[in-house]
Amino acid sequence: MGMFESAEKFEEILAGFFRHMGATKSIADKLLASKLIIRFNYTDPDLVIVVDCSGDQIDVRPHDTETKAIVEMSMSAEVAHRFWFGKVNLTSALTRKEMVAKGPIPKVLKLLPAVQPAYAMYPQYLDANGYEKYNITRAYRPPTA
Amino acid sequence: MGGYAGQLLYIDLTSGLIEKKPLDMDFARKYIGGLGFGARIYLDLIKDNPDVDPLSPENPFVLMTGPLTGLKMDGVARWTVGTRSPQTGFWGDANVGGFFGTYLKFAGYDGLVITGQAAKPSYIFINDDIVEIRDAGVYWGLDTYDANDRMTEDLKGQSKRTGQVVCIGPAGENRLCFASIINNKRHAAGRTGMGAVWGAKNLKAIYAAGSGTVAAAYPEKLKELKNELKSVYEESIYIAALTASGTPAHIDVGAISGDVPIKNWQMTEWDGFNEIGPVNIEEKIFAGNKTCYGCSVACKKDAEVKDGPYKMAKGPSPEYETVVSFGSMCLNDSLESIARANEICNRYGMDTITCGATIAFAIECFENGLITETDTDGLQLTWGNSEAIVAMTEKIAKKEGFGAVLAEGSAKAAAKIGKNAADYLTTVKGLEAPMHDPRSAHGYALAYGVSPRGACHEASLNFNVEGGAMFVPEIETLSMVLEDHSSENRAELNVACQDYGMFFSSCAVYCNLGAVPLNATQAVDMVNFATGFDFTLEEVIDIGRRVWYLKRGLSNLFGARADDDRLPKRLMTRMEDGPTAGSLPDMDKMLAEFYALREFDDNGVPKKAILEKVGLADLAALLHDGKNG
Numbered sequence: 001m002g003m004f005e006s007a008e009k010f011e012e013i014l015a016g017f018f019r020h021m022g023a024t025k026s027i028a029d030k031l032l033a034s035k036l037i038i039r040f041n042y043t044d045p046d047l048v049i050v051v052d053c054s055g056d057q058i059d060v061r062p063h064d065t066e067t068k069a070i071v072e073m074s075m076s077a078e079v080a081h082r083f084w085f086g087k088v089n090l091t092s093a094l095t096r097k098e099m100v101a102k103g104p105i106p107k108v109l110k111l112l113p114a115v116q117p118a119y120a121m122y123p124q125y126l127d128a129n130g131y132e133k134y135n136i137t138r139a140y141r142p143p144t145a
Numbered sequence: 146m147g148g149y150a151g152q153l154l155y156i157d158l159t160s161g162l163i164e165k166k167p168l169d170m171d172f173a174r175k176y177i178g179g180l181g182f183g184a185r186i187y188l189d190l191i192k193d194n195p196d197v198d199p200l201s202p203e204n205p206f207v208l209m210t211g212p213l214t215g216l217k218m219d220g221v222a223r224w225t226v227g228t229r230s231p232q233t234g235f236w237g238d239a240n241v242g243g244f245f246g247t248y249l250k251f252a253g254y255d256g257l258v259i260t261g262q263a264a265k266p267s268y269i270f271i272n273d274d275i276v277e278i279r280d281a282g283v284y285w286g287l288d289t290y291d292a293n294d295r296m297t298e299d300l301k302g303q304s305k306r307t308g309q310v311v312c313i314g315p316a317g318e319n320r321l322c323f324a325s326i327i328n329n330k331r332h333a334a335g336r337t338g339m340g341a342v343w344g345a346k347n348l349k350a351i352y353a354a355g356s357g358t359v360a361a362a363y364p365e366k367l368k369e370l371k372n373e374l375k376s377v378y379e380e381s382i383y384i385a386a387l388t389a390s391g392t393p394a395h396i397d398v399g400a401i402s403g404d405v406p407i408k409n410w411q412m413t414e415w416d417g418f419n420e421i422g423p424v425n426i427e428e429k430i431f432a433g434n435k436t437c438y439g440c441s442v443a444c445k446k447d448a449e450v451k452d453g454p455y456k457m458a459k460g461p462s463p464e465y466e467t468v469v470s471f472g473s474m475c476l477n478d479s480l481e482s483i484a485r486a487n488e489i490c491n492r493y494g495m496d497t498i499t500c501g502a503t504i505a506f507a508i509e510c511f512e513n514g515l516i517t518e519t520d521t522d523g524l525q526l527t528w529g530n531s532e533a534i535v536a537m538t539e540k541i542a543k544k545e546g547f548g549a550v551l552a553e554g555s556a557k558a559a560a561k562i563g564k565n566a567a568d569y570l571t572t573v574k575g576l577e578a579p580m581h582d583p584r585s586a587h588g589y590a591l592a593y594g595v596s597p598r599g600a601c602h603e604a605s606l607n608f609n610v611e612g613g614a615m616f617v618p619e620i621e622t623l624s625m626v627l628e629d630h631s632s633e634n635r636a637e638l639n640v641a642c643q644d645y646g647m648f649f650s651s652c653a654v655y656c657n658l659g660a661v662p663l664n665a666t667q668a669v670d671m672v673n674f675a676t677g678f679d680f681t682l683e684e685v686i687d688i689g690r691r692v693w694y695l696k697r698g699l700s701n702l703f704g705a706r707a708d709d710d711r712l713p714k715r716l717m718t719r720m721e722d723g724p725t726a727g728s729l730p731d732m733d734k735m736l737a738e739f740y741a742l743r744e745f746d747d748n749g750v751p752k753k754a755i756l757e758k759v760g761l762a763d764l765a766a767l768l769h770d771g772k773n774g
Contacts, residue, residue, distance in 0.1 A: 086401050086402075089402060095383060106385065106388075109390070112398065
């Protein structure tokens with residue numbers, strides 16, 4: 001078992017965060033403009049979440065294995081968690097296949113600027129929703145004299 | 146044998162003597178090609194008089210292809226140039242894509258060694274066996290775009306196939322110390338002022354046309370490898386990103402990790418990335434895809450600015466380094482102005498990294514009152530003032546007014562400006578750092594420090610490996626897991642990245658972008674299938690190590706010492722927020738470990754024993770006994 005004690009807890013946290021992003025207009029507008037349907041396949045714990053940007057609003061559907069996704073992203077829960085803190089070297093993760101992406105990659109890469117504000121939102125979301133223990137941020141404090 | 150064209154051209158511009166020498170295959174086995182050939186030949190030519198003035202006729206210039214250049218494979222169209230740099234005073238070199246290297250091999254030559262100085266502006270005409278030094282009077286003064294077009298048109302019909310032009314612009318003619326050499330308007334030998342050396346030699350251009358081909362020793366095996374690599378390339382997201390957006394694809398990825406410098410390396414986050422990033426490039430200025438010979442990656446792009454103050458006809462689009470140098474480094478979010486600055490640099494023939502970084506440095510001097518409008522000829526050189534940034538780019542190109550001060554590069558400009566201007570420098574060995582922040586990946590700091598040519602992310606494969614684009618499972622050090630924001634294992638990593646990197650991108654002359662998906666087995670196989678040699682991985686690493694010591698030794702010969710391996714204060718200042726908050730490379734530790742691994746003395750010079758061990762006894766004698774061994 002990785003850093004999440006159960007698939008249920010991981011789902012609660014991550015699907016909740018995706019919904020939080022979907023409710024944030026500045027991010028949601030750009031995601032909706034992409035019209036992408038992305039299936040995230042997580043391991044350790046195993047979980048599938050579909051983020052559907054093809055409609056009028058972001059639809060987050062855990063356990064959806066039926067919908068035909070445009071993009072499939074596979075990674076461990078830990079890599080996913082660190083990604084949303086902005087702490088994953090994306091180039092390295094993709095090269096070393098810690099993240100595997102299938103589908104129209106240029107369209108996915110175009111979403112990076114759109115989701116960038118989410119890196120700051122994630123630790124705040126964790127703290128605000130009782131998930132403090134999952135917040136791996138260790139804020140730098142300048143040395144005092 | 147295959148891969149090689151089989152001849153080297155020696156051209157003395159003073160006497161007009163042109164010699165064709167067969168390529169010695171024992172030499173080829175020992176140095177492979179590219180800068181392996183170039184640096185070795187260069188040392189042989191200067192070892193009786195190592196203190197050669199970079200802009201004197203006595204400074205030789207080497208232009209070398211690799212054994213793969215000209216094959217129809219992805220990521221192998223590249224060629225190299227090298228000489229003593231007029232910008233840094235140390236060994237300088239550059240690695241270029243495009244078509245020229247291929248056409249030179251089609252003509253039957255693996256490279257050129259150019260010595261002397263022509264009495265008047267000249268160009269070298271090559272068409273198979275015909276090699277001539279010709280009058281370039283009509284082309285002198287033309288920018289690289291016009292010179293390229295006019296020479297191509299004028300020489301049409303003089304060869305079976307239309308040739309390729311590589312030339313300098315007015316910046317090189319005027320010996321601007323960071324002048325570049327440009328093939329086909331877009332493929333630049335950008336760094337360390339190679340174009341100024343041509344200018345000093347009165348050499349405007351080389352035109353190469355040939356009726357031959359580049360044949361592999363084992364074409365069937367090469368074809369099989371090409372088929373094997375097809376799926377590797379199809380699965381590579383790195384390649385997909387390059388194909389889609391070119392090198393600017395890195396802006397969005399690099400911004401996440403704090404790799405992209407902002408405001409002359411003083412900030413870690415900036416909203417302007419949305420304006421200058423790949424999404425906006427595609428929407429606002431993209432005008433088509435381009436590529437190098439035989440490469441399906443097509444990471445080069447065209448741009449066009451249809452109207453406004455920065456109107457620009459369809460032409461080469463700015464690469465990542467240029468977008469950042471003239472963009473976030475100057476807090477300039479006007480994409481159109483960046484495209485225009487890029488066009489000025491290309492046309493005049495100037496290195497965009499040094500030019501943009503020098504302007505960012507000057508803006509900081511202006512902000513802090515070290516220079517005023519009186520100095521800058523009335524320009525308000527302020528952060529984000531795109532109009533002033535473009536105007537200053539042109540002034541630098543023309544060495545006009547304050548542009549003449551900045552045309553010396555930021556290090557020499559800081560000495561002229563005085564006061565605390567040096568605090569704003571981002572140079573190592575006089576070369577401005579590229580647009581990758583060592584506070585995001587500590588190994589970059591060591592790579593910049595110990596690079597023979599000055600701060601450079603391409604002087605080894607460290608950027609590719611630590612940055613994550615390259616994974617070489619056959620070499621343990623190049624596949625280890627590295628702790629983020631740590632200086633642990635970086636000395637070991639740098640050594641491995643230099644040894645393998647010299648083989649990969651300096652000698653075989655693989656592209657550090659388009660050939661990134663290759664593992665070591667594939668990279669060595671391709672060289673063997675092309676040449677007919679039977680290199681092992683261990684052997685090419687040994688060759689790479691020899692070539693690295695050779696380049697390092699040349700810089701040592703030109704005076705580089707341990708102090709020159711240090712990073713400037715600006716790059717060694719801890720950031721207080723953002724993705725790199727608190728992260729600072731431990732240079733003392735990394736340098737101490739590196740010096741031990743490389744067997745350097747305290748002065749930063751490789752010890753005699755290690756130079757002899759890697760097959761450079763003559764360099765050892767020059768460095769340690771002060772004599773030609």
